[in-house]
Amino acid sequence: MIASILPTYSRAPLTFVSGEGSWLTEQDGRRFLDLGAGIAVNALGHANPALVEALTTQAQAVWHLSNLYNIPAQQKLADALVDATFADTVFFTNSGTEACELAVKMARKYWYDKGQPDRGEIITFTGSFHGRSAAGIAAAGSEKMTKGFGPLLPGFTHLEFGDMAALAAAVTDQTAAVLIEPVQGEGGIRPVPDADLKAMRDLCDTHGALLIFDEVQCGMGRTGKLFAHEWAGVTPDIMMVAKGIGGGFPLGAVLATENAASGMTAGTHGSTYGGNPLACAVGAKVMEIIADxxxxxxxxxxxxxxxxxxxxxxxxxxxxxxxxxxxxxxxxxxxxxxxxxxxxxxxxxxxxxxxxxxxxIRLLPPLTITDADIAAAVDKIDAAAAQLQGANA
CATH class of the missing domain: 3.30.70 (Alpha-Beta Plaits)
Structure with missing residues (x-):
């Protein structure tokens, strides 16, 4: 008999009922140091007082309006993102998966409006993860992601991660975009060298292709800059953001230059919940803290x-x-x-x-983790390794 929750996850036998900072408490009272942060989501820790205040203040005013109307919290967050990044404009989503869908649409609509409707090829890389939607799994292309879900959305070319010679040969005047995570997360914490990101920017500029960065996991301060691509001194045309931007509240975004977003006019995209007052009130506070x-x-x-x-x-x-x-x-x-x-x-x-x-194994602790908690976390991993060695002796 199927469970009431669709069994698409193999869940650990843990049930957490509360959290504070870098710690979670199980229903039986045990405390756990959280080096996952909800997979890089709880960037400011659990029950962060500033985020709790931002959320409850907004919740006492208005929860949902829809994008038929102006939303002050959304405008505040969009302005902060534009001021701090390469972007001229922002569209808010509920997740990184939705951000991927828009990024793909935006790149293809750009070329359609330029009079090249057949210029739809997007180059991606092995080991990538761009969400589990139709576009996301087609972009990743791995058997693990795509098996059983065909026919897949066409128009993606998959290259080996790190093979810059193959990329140089693949990018042509018919390439719509190159899509890459500056640091692969699901793929095993694999950073793209700064020189490779610079070379990608040059290749895209030479052929007129758009460069899309997926910073859903590596963005929002995770690598020590607001966004990971800043270390390389390059900027994309389109960027996907989610996870940490909401500090635990569902929120994502697509950031773009005016040129890259030029095809996305009224009616070309939408979201009922995207950019809702609750999410953006929290996101604005997250941005205020992390961008410092x-x-x-x-x-x-x-x-x-x-x-x-x-x-x-x-x-x-x-x-x-x-x-x-x-x-x-x-x-x-x-x-x-x-x-x-x-x-x-x-x-x-x-x-x-x-x-x-x-x-x-990924270590993605809250960015607010203390020195004492870092020491405790490593001691616990040390004990786990010793336990494993003892069991295998």
């Missing part, structure tokens, strides 16, 4: 501390871990043991991590 230079400097300092401790952990358990990779507080432990076994061993020690491809 002093806050980002602290993210970088804590990232250095965590990485240093993780390098020591790898050295202490060479049979369990292979290497540390990633950027900022978006780190991965490449494992020699089975990554899901390490995640499960972490449950017994009171620490939450997230598995990813390439036998990696």
């Amino acid at each position: 230079d002093a806050f980002l400097a602290e993210v970088n300092r804590k990232a250095g501390l965590l990485r240093q401790k993780l390098e020591g952990l790898v050295a202490a358990h060479p049979d369990v871990f292979e290497a540390v990779r990633g950027a900022g507080l978006m780190l991965g432990l490449k494992c020699k043991a089975v990554n899901t076994d390490i995640v499960a061993a972490g449950y017994a020690q009171g620490v939450l991590t997230v598995p990813a491809a390439d036998n990696v």
Whole structure:
């Protein structure tokens, strides 16, 4: 008999009833250090007082209006994003998946309006993850994502991650766009080298193609800058954002230049809930906090501390871990043991991590994690590794 919740997840045997900062409390009273943050969503921790206040203040005024009317909180957040980024305009969604759908539509509509309706090819890369919608799985192209869901949306060309020679050969005057995550999340915490991002920008400029960055997981301060592409000193034409931007409240966005968004006129796209007052009130407060230079400097300092401790952990358990990779507080432990076994061993020690491809466990703690919690988290992972080694001895 099927469960009342569609069984598309293999859920851990944990039921959390409350949270504060970097900690979650299970219904039996056990406390867990959360190094997953809802998969990079709870960027400012659980029950952050500033976000609680922003949400409750808005909730006492108006919850929903629809985009038939002006929404002050939406305008405030859009202005903040435009002021802080390359973008000239923003469309708000409820998720990263919806942001992907619009990014694909925007790129193809751009060329349609330029008189090239057949210029629809979008180049993507192995190991990518762009959500689980029709466009998202077609963009990723992996068998794991697409098997059983054909026929797939056409118009995507998949290249090997990191193969810049293949990309140089693939981008032509008929390419609509190149779509990439500056740091792959689900793919195993794989950063794209700065030089490669610069080369992609140059290739797109040479051929007139649009460059789309998916910063759903790596954006909003996660790598120590507001958006990960800033480290490379390049800008996209279109960018997908979600997860951390809402601090735990469902919110996503597509940011674009005026040129890239030129085809998206009245009636070409819409969303009933996207940019609703509740989400944008929270998002505006998140943006106010994370975009601050002093806050980002602290993210970088804590990232250095965590990485240093993780390098020591790898050295202490060479049979369990292979290497540390990633950027900022978006780190991965490449494992020699089975990554899901390490995640499960972490449950017994009171620490939450997230598995990813390439036998990696992801460490995506709240950006507000304290030094003491970083030390405690690494101690717990150390104990989990020792437990696993003992079980396999």
